[in-house]
Amino acid sequence: MPELYTGASKDATYTIGGSSDGSGMGLWLGETSQNPSIALIAFHPVTIPPGNIITKAEVMLYPYMGVDTSGTIIVRALTNNWTESSPNPTHSIDITTHPWGNFSGKPHVFDITWYAKSNLNQLFTNGIGLWFTGSSKIAFWSRESGSPPSMRITYEPNQAPNAPGLATPIHGSITNNRNPVFNWTFSDPDGGDYQTAWQIQVSAGDGGAFTNVVVDSGKNTTNTNQWTFYGLGDNQYFYRIRTWDKGDAVSPWSWVPWFGIENTPPVAGSITGTQHLNVQPNNTFRVWAYNVKDNWSGVSVVRFPTAGPGYDFQWRDGVKDGGSDNWFCDIPINAYNNNEGTYATHVYAYDNAGNSGFLGEIKTNVDRTPATIGSVSGIQYTQGSSARVWAYNVTDGLSGVDRVTVHVVRPDGSWYFLTNAIRDGSSNNYFIDVPLEYEGNWGVDFRAYDRAQNEPVMVRANVIRDNSAPKVTGVQGYSYSNQTGGTRRTWIYGISDALSGIGVVEAYYVKAGMSWIGPHATGQSGNDYYFDVPIYSGDGEYAAHFYIRDKAGNQSGPHEVKFFVDSKRANDPNPSAVYETNSATISWLRFSDPTPSSGYDRTGIWLGEWNGTDWVGGTPNIYNAYEVTRSIEVLETRVSNLKPGARYRYTIAHYDKSGNQSSYTWFEFVTKKKIGEYRTKAGAAILSLPVYDPASGVLGSKALRCGTTSGVGCFELVSPTDPSASPFRIQTHQGIQAIAK
Structure with a gap:
């Protein structure tokens, strides 16, 4: 493989805490009695041909001086661009380590391949530093010597990987x-x-x-x-x-x-609150989820499972409302047998990441049955300008009572909406204060609406405003009684009240000079009322006061009724009679009554033929309790058409106003019976002296008799001063008497 060699561009020995040497023949490192030393080396730059990669990088150092000692040489990357005259190095990571053994003079090779592959230029500028961990100091030849430090780089062609x-x-x-x-x-x-x-x-x-x-x-x-x-x-x-x-x-x-x-389920701004609906059979009700949003993946569907009365949950997908974020679902109640009651809808929202969230529960009360009013106030009567009226036990078994409205019907039949009635605390009773603008019968119509707004049944209460007192046609006039105890009935007539009607009629009573007693309930006969006043304190004047209140509390009275109690009899009139052949004049004593007296009322007469033991014909045949007068000043009466020579029985009785009959005494008389005349001359006049039947009612002595064609008769002898005396006188045992004309 191709190789590149490069030598040190700078090197130096740096003694920590001491002097530094960049020109000596040796690079010292390690510990002495003095401060430790570090060898610093940087290399001349070389260039790796393009398309090649480093396969090996080695630093070679030749020992200059050393001892047989043990320790480890540590190669570290320097991080500052130092100079030989003033090195003062800083370092970062450890690149490699190398053991030091017996001093042999052979070169030491340090493998820095991994560092050189990515940090080659750092070796040219900052270089490396060597530290020794042994207890002695060792040295390598510097660049000024014949065996300077060097670096060998081996490389080979290499293309970068493809994008994965x-x-x-x-x-x-x-x-x-x-x-x-x-x-x-x-x-x-x-x-x-x-x-x-x-x-x-x-x-x-x-x-x-x-x-x-x-x-x-x-x-x-x-x-x-x-x-x-x-x-x-x-x-x-x-x-x-x-x-x-x-x-x-x-x-x-x-x-x-x-x-x-997306791990967060969708959320809703709100859902339909509890609703109360009048849903007719086979219809639907709608539920909503509003402003349904997802963190970012988007809402895929909103579902509305619903349980109805007697039925478990049935799942239904909602419908998105156009381009909004609102979803709705129409719930058919025929899926639940069209039952009334509470429907529970659970709302779930799903996003495109598969998250689902429970948005809440919607209660829908399906109610087709109106609320009921148990009762209302009974009819009220008042004098005031308002009245409180009640609707009791207002209930609705399904959706509950929403409101109770009040309409007022005026006495003339017109009406208006007043307001909603007020619930009395937590009870089922409602009340309203109704203004009553004038007299008359006011209707108060209550209608109880449930929350489903079912059409209610109207229940009416009535209030009568009445400011007019009851009326009375008349009262019983002054009356009299001869009772010695018990009660006396008194009357008041034609009682009426045009609006509220009669509520109560009460009576008080009193005897003159005493205290009133009452109130007492009265009796009723049609529109007339009565009270039985006790006769509680003997004779005298009694009064009853009637008070009438209508049902609105208006009062009329007192209406006074008086009567007089007189239980004592008046005096015996002790009558006497002056009779003739077919007439008689009966006179009597004046009326006199013990105090307290009800006063004179009338005088009665009894007169009839009498056979000595009984009335001829069974009863008095002339007068039988006949009212002879009503004047206290009349003290006699004349009776005509009597039978001559007939026997009569009579009496007189006074009556007071209490109806007491006075004491009385029976008397008798026999009328005169003329059976002839005796004519005689009296001066120039001729007198006819009547001759009477001696058995008839001749007054005075009957001793002077004479014969007649009808038998022996007698003259009537009277006092010479009597108006009926004739000039003829006669001596009798009673003295001188005159023959009556």
Whole structure:
């Protein structure tokens, strides 16, 4: 093989901490009692012909002086361009080592091939340094001697390898494996050549410009054509590979394919929230996944598996909405027997790297049944300008209650939407304060909508605003009673209320001079109400007050009813009669009643023929409880058309306003019966003196008698001062009497 030789261009001995010598005959190294020394050598440049490679590089040094000692010579690469007069070297890596044994004078050969292949020019500029580890100092001939240091380079022709062939990762492939495996093949124009090293570079997201290299293997001498990098993140990657042959010639970079790593599943900005829908049989409902995006590989499909009431999950692929990032799926409910209830849709998104992500669950309540209202407030009555009205137990078994609307119907039939009712805490009850602008019957219409917006059933509550007091047609007039206890019924008539209706009628009662007692419930008969006032404190005036409240609380009253209780009888009239043949005048005593008195009301008379034990005809045949007068000033009455000589029984009774009948006494009289006349002359006049039946009701003595065609009769003897006395006088046992005319 061709060889090149070159000698030292500069050399020197450098003593650490001491002097340096670049012109002496020897290059000293090693330890002495003084400071250690280092030999420094650089070589004249030589050029390896193009197309050739170094196969061997050796440095040859001839011993100058030494001792039989043991140690190791270490050859190190110098890193600064030193001078013989002022070397002061710095070094980097160890190139090779060489043992020192017995001093023999033969040249020492140092193999620096591996370093020279890639750092030949460094040997010409900076050179090498030699250190000795033994306890003595040794030396080699310098360039000023006849045996200067030299370097022999052997080389041979060599072509660089071809750019490697790439197997994996496959160009344009996308995977969710973060540990990609790189495979390549080696080829070389030189027959029998082989790979000795390789390098892989991977850049991310730079379009293959390798301005963002994230992984670089460097020159790697591992004997392999496959290598794995671990833990790469999500991105688009570009890679290239080059190789070295046995001559350390490097190939061109391979072409640059790309591959993707995507380990993050797609995500969605949002999905359909819980929805409540009125889905009719054999129809569908739609679910959405919005703004579905992937890190970079792209979304391949979004799937919407759905479980319905009584049915397991059924998988369906979604549809992309045009050019947007939104996906939707229409779920047919007939696949679930058109059942009402909750449908659960799970949303999964898949990217082109094979990653899948769970985006969430969508609840869809299919509800075709309206919400229900258990009940509403009963009819209310108020005087105010507003009223709180309730809807109770508002429920929906499927989608739940969304809202309860309130419409108000005015008394004239017009209506308007008020607002939504207010839920009472966490209960199922709702309320609303309804404005009542004027009197009348207001309707409050509740409609409960569920979240599926099923058409609700209207339930109405009513509120009557009433600011008018109840009305009364009249009350019972002043009355009287002769009760000694019990109760007296009092009345109030024609009670009515045009709006809210009568709520309650109560009564208080009192006896004059005492305290009111009540309230008490009253009785009802149609539109009339009554109260039975107790007679609790004897005779006197009693009063009842009626108070009427309608259902709105308006009150009317008091409506007063008075009556007088008088249980004591008035005086006996003790009547007397002055009778004639067919008439009689009956007189009596004036009405007198114990205090407290209800007052005079009337006087009654009883008069009839009497046979001594019973009434002729069974009852008084002239007057039977006949009201003879209503004037307290009238004290007598005249009765005509009596039968002459008939026996009559009579009495008089007063009545007070309480209906008490006075005490009374029965009396009798017999009317006179004229059976003839006795004519006589009295001066110039002729008198006809009546002759009576002695058995009839002749007043006075009947001792003076005379005969008549009808039998023996008698004259009626009266006091000489009596208006009916005639001029004829007669001496009787009672004194002088006059014959009545």
